[in-house]
Amino acid sequence: MMGLIARKRCRSQADSVLCASPKTQRREDASNIFRSRLRGENGDMGNGNDTCKVCGSPVPQSAVFCPMCGARLEHEGREGVNPAIVEMVEQFSKRVNEHPEDAAAHYNLALALIMLRRWGAAAQVLEKVIQLEPSFLEAHFHLARSYIALGNLDAAHAVVSQMMRQSPDDRRTKRALRLLQRAHAKQAEKMSGNER
Numbered sequence: 755m756m757g758l759i760a761r762k763r764c765r766s767q768a769d770s771v772l773c774a775s776p777k778t779q780r781r782e783d784a785s786n787i788f789r790s791r792l793r794g795e796n797g798d799m800g801n802g803n804d805t806c807k808v809c810g811s812p813v814p815q816s817a818v819f820c821p822m823c824g825a826r827l828e829h830e831g832r833e834g835v836n837p838a839i840v841e842m843v844e845q846f847s848k849r850v851n852e853h854p855e856d857a858a859a860h861y862n863l864a865l866a867l868i869m870l871r872r873w874g875a876a877a878q879v880l881e882k883v884i885q886l887e888p889s890f891l892e893a894h895f896h897l898a899r900s901y902i903a904l905g906n907l908d909a910a911h912a913v914v915s916q917m918m919r920q921s922p923d924d925r926r927t928k929r930a931l932r933l934l935q936r937a938h939a940k941q942a943e944k945m946s947g948n949e950r
Contacts, residue, residue, distance in 0.1 A: 835870055842866040850879075857886040861893055868896060873903040891917060895926040902937045910934050 804813045806820035806827065813820055817827060819836050846863035853859055860883045867876035880897040883890060894917045901910035914934050917927040 839866055839869045843870065855886060857883050857890065857893075860886065861890070864893070864896060868900065871903070873900045876900045877904065889920065891921055891924055891926050894920070895930050898930045899933060902933055907934065907937055907941065910937070 804815065804827075805811065806813050809820060811820060813827060820827060824836065824838070843863065843866045846859060846866055849856065849859040850863055860879050864876045864879040864883060867873075867879060877897060877900040880893050880900060883893040884897065887893065894913055898910045898913040898917070901907070901913060910930075911934060914927070914930045917924070917930055921927055
C-alpha cells in the first residue's frame with residue numbers, strides 16, 4: 755500500500771526527476787552516456803543544418819550515428835561502425851567461445867554481424883545455428899538473406915527450398931521467397947543491361 759501512495763504523490767509533483775526510482779534513473783544515465791558516445795568527440799550538436807533522416811533531430815558535425823535514435827548518418831566523412839554493435843559482437847563471440855553448443859549465442863552473434871553488414875561471417879555462424887537447431891526458421895531466413903546479400907543466389911535458393919519443406923505457410927518463408935525473387939529479377943535486369 756505504501757508503494758501506491760508514493761506513486762500517487764510522485765505523479766502529482768511537477769518535477770518528475772525527484773520521484774524517479776533509482777532503477778529508472780540508472781537507465782536514464784546509461785542512455786545519456788550511450789548518446790554522448792554516439793555524438794562523437796566534441797559532442798556539439800552542430801548548427802542545425804545537419805539532421806537525422808530517421809528521427810529529424812539535430813546531429814553534430816563529427817557524428818557517425820544519430821545521438822537520439824542511433825541511425826547511421828550517410829554523409830561524406832561519416833563512415834564507420836556503431837561502437838555499440840561492435841561491442842555486442844565481442845560479447846557474443848566470447849559467449850560462443852565459452853559455450854560452443856549454445857544455438858542462441860550463435861544466433862545473437864549472427865544478428866550482430868548482420869547489423870555490421872558482415873554477410874559472410876554471419877552466414878558461417880548461421881550455418882552453425884542451423885546445424886545445432888535444424889528447425890529454427892528465423893536462422894534459415896537470415897541465412898538466405900545473407901546469401902542474397904553476398905550474391906550467392908544458388909545457396910539462397912537451397913535455404914529457401916528447405917524453408918518451404920519445413921514450413922511453407924510461415925511469413926518468414928514467404929518473405930525469404932520474395933527476397934530471392936527480387937534478387938533474381940535484379941540479376942536478370944543486370945544481365946539484360948550488359949547485353950545492350
